[in-house]
Amino acid sequence: MRRIGGSTRVGVAAICLALVAAACGGSDDDTGGTAQPGGQTGGTVTAGGVFRVPIGEPAAIDPYQARESEGSNVTVRLFTGLVTYDGNAELKMRPGVAERWAPNADCTEWTFNLRRGATFTNGEPVDAAAFIRGWTRASIGTAASQVAYHLQQVQGYMPLHATPPTATTFSGLSSPDPQTLVVKLDAGDCEFDKQLVHPVASPVPNVAGAANNATYNDAPIGNGPFMLKPGTKWEHNQRISLVRNDSYFLTKPNLDGIEFVIFPAQGRLEAEYRAFTANEVDFARIPPTLNQQAEATYKPQGSFIKSEQSGINYILVNNAKPPFNNPDARKAMSMAIDRDAINKGVYQGFLTSATSFISPPFGQFYQPGVCGDSCKFDPVKAKDLAGRSGLTPGTKLKLAYNNDGGHEALVQAWKDQLEKNLGVVVELDGVPFAEHLLKRDRGDFDLSRAAWSTDYPSPDGFVTPLLKTGSEDNDGKYSNPEVDTLLARQKTLRSDSERKKLIEDIEKIAIGRDLGLVPTYYRTAYRVFDSTKWKGMGLDFFERPTLETVSLK
Amino acid sequence: MTDQAAPTAPPAGEVTLEAGASGFGGAETQAAAVGGITRQTQFGNVRRRFLRNKLALLGLVMIGIVFLTALLAPIIATHPPRAQDLTITLQGPSAEHWLGTDELGRDQFSRIVYGTRIAVSVGLASIFLALVIGVVLGSVAGYLGRGWDTLIMRVADVFFAFPLIIGAVVIILVVGRGVTPVIIALGLFSWATIARLLRSSILSIRESEYVEAARSLGAGKWRIVTRHVLPNSMAPVLVYAMVSVATAIVAQASLSYLGVGVPPDVPDWGNMISSGQKFFGFKDYLWFFPSMAVVFTVLGFIFVGDGLRDALDPRLR
């Protein structure tokens, strides 16, 4: 597990997980994996305790609609899918319910061999049928799932997902025997297994019924390390109580249970943090304005977590119209912004300035400094370059952002710096999130604050949506046929090392040479937890607390 | 009931208000003044009673301060209100920055000074809008009665049904953020009370004796309305309007606090309180001073409103 910085606790967790990873037999096949023995993590660990975690009211905890972080935080404790990811730098998937898996020669067909004996907490078997059931249930059009698109590469998705559906079964899925799942894809994707870490790909038991089964929505029965406390269900806006699943097929967690305490959305961060200071919860997020105070108070005790996460913050640039259709203008703009000063002045130094688009947690794919001089503050060079590229003083620029996300300080700082260093005139266009998305979609902006993160551990989750010509999420309309070719090819490569080379080239061109979008800051997460009572707490790749490895001190 | 002539003569050319059935003192006519009898006009009485009220005077002074600040903002402010300086963020009050700096290093004092402009303009403009709509519709309803009355009052009911903040939030949702939408929103949900007040006032005056007298003398409808009915029924409306300005200023600050008021970079007290709240507990000066500014302004209007009410209706004394 690669982390930049971090407290000792995170280090301990990392070492423990690394030992586990080392314990399993390495495979020189670059895709697929082998089973690992259920093992103890390093060091003696006390079992027991109930860990209290604050969350906002989830939109859903049922896997078919696991669309936001609050709900997913609960779902992944209740369900384990085909594969898991432990944060290794090679971005390789580890066995979940599947012991071994491998694609065919051109990665259009994947075969998963499931372990025997895994069951749901109600006794039903977790077999290939359970996965087919879960994926079909989520993908069928009548479910109107907002996350089923993760399975869209599988053959038969489109007719199933149509409104109304023109198929009732998922034709690309089959199981020659209960322990084997065969997945046929529409096009070759050698990283398909990575997408299966998303909770929507969870297996579900028969009792789940259809997606709109309200009973199951509020009390899902799964096969994960935890289960709902018997006799309880999701108490809306109050709490969700989980207990350890003692028949879990992988390493059982140390905790006896988890108590998810639900806070109202408004001012939730402040409420969470205050609850932590009052010892009402064991873990909390920190309002950015209190980072300094939290660090000062909690770091000495070892209760402060700093974790570099996989997301990226950037300035979206409208490549489709002047002045930013000229790469030099984009570079000038980027050089006119003093990332470090903003970091220090507005965020008390708690951000990490970005020098690349793909961030540190992507291990071997991370290329620090690929942005080059463009991401360094140089007002003189910026002004010079601006003058030569049409970004002359007096140019009117529209800087769009959503005014309900707490970005005021940031965009006003950008505006101030651009006006001061380039003499341009920046109009701030802050509207509510919904309208903001529309504007971006229409290209009604010159610059826009933006952020991106991915649901699965692959840089493909960044480069394809944001850099590919014509991609829905490529609001900046960046387009480079050379990059498109590379993007298409890297999906078809079985070898990680070959893929790495292509991804590096993509970033060198799209960011280093073209600066199609302007990275500003990586995503650094800060948390506090009660280290007087607990140990082994950190954040995983998905920014979730490591509840499977935390234990009483 | 007629007031006795006062020993001091009021200034010439004073507008006279005819006596009303609601108990105002009667007024001498211009003829009497010509005859050398010093007249005491109703307006003069009202003004005198108002000025005797210390709290009302204080309110006038407070409003004056706010208006002057709004007018002379560029002179009074020590820094440009939107100038950022990221090297001096979140500093407490000092000699250089009298009320401290916010998270972008902007001078709080200057922002509060410029904030008077928004408060005053939104407060006055929205109530002016409400007055225009309310007076027109209220007088039509009150004087023409019958079908007009029912129709207008039902429409007023619909607007009445929305609590001010909720209604305003909905309007702003639709129209978008900005100073104008806030003015429209607040005006739209304040006219109903004004119309109702005016209407009931007119209803009671309409049937009074002096109006009947005017009618029997041959005065036309228009003349009756403008010279007799309206002036006398406006008193409660004016008092309410004054207090409404206070309510509007509070509402506008509340809307900004909720994040649906004027855009965030505008120096506005509600915005300042809302962003200052992030630092609640350890940088309290950020929300405290803008709050005091709101309170000061609002109190001024309330004192004046109260004074006006007491001056116009001597029965309370």
Add this chain to the structure above:
Amino acid sequence: MGKYVVRRLLQMMLVLFGASIILFLCLFVVPGDPIATSQGEGRQLDASTRAALERRYNLDKPLPQQYAGYVARLAQGDLGESYVYRRSVNTILKEKLGNTAKLALAAIVLMMALGIVAGVVAAVFRYSFLDVLVTLSTTVAIGVPTFVIGLALQNVFAINLGWLPLQGQSAGNRSIILPALALSAVDTALVSRLMRGTMSEVMRADYIRTAYAKGLSKRVVIFKHALRNSIIPVLTYLGIAFGGLLGGALITETVFNWNGIGLALVGAIQSQDNPIVLGVVTYGVLVFVLVNLVVDVAYAFLDPRIRLE
């Protein structure tokens, strides 16, 4: 009497109808696409997902048909399904309504206790120091915005003195004190001023003087005669205030993180969860109008002149 009630009920229906049209139209004029918002910045929104969502939210039908559906459901008391949570708006609001109602009730109790007492005291001891104190403090209370009062209370009692919880509802009965104080502040002031005003007038009426002349004690005069006659307009005001409070104490719930329908509205506006916005505002309007109706009927019952209007 009966005819009056029926007439008023019909008027209420009209008002509700008008308000609901306005509301409904408003939400559809709002820029922004609730489906795109719901997918957010990081999730893919392809054509088939959009079609599925539009079908689910009835957004694929023409506007008049959508409105008709909305009204039909409304008539049966069904407020639709939340876009964000996929649960019935009724259920969601019911869960939160209890909290808002608790807060409203606590505020009313405070208003009655503090407001009436302060007003009576000020009226009885007119022009005394007590009167001045009450008058001044109520005037100030009206002038301070509710959220400022809330922040000030939090600062003093929760942060500096640590006596009461800062926000939320986790501390049982202690949690409600500060929000109730903040919510009731302005209305308490208005009630006390109203009380003082009406009571002062009543106290100078002839029949009160007669009572004194008859030799009745001050206490009897005040409580048996003056109070009873002056309290009607105050009760009327309280009734209306309650209706408005129930409509969602937006600001107070936001300041104190009180999980009521006001807070739900604020959140729903940001996430474009239109069914909840519609539901809360409809509900708020309904309660306000209903309470007004009750008050008007009671008033008409007490004062026959109004009925003939």
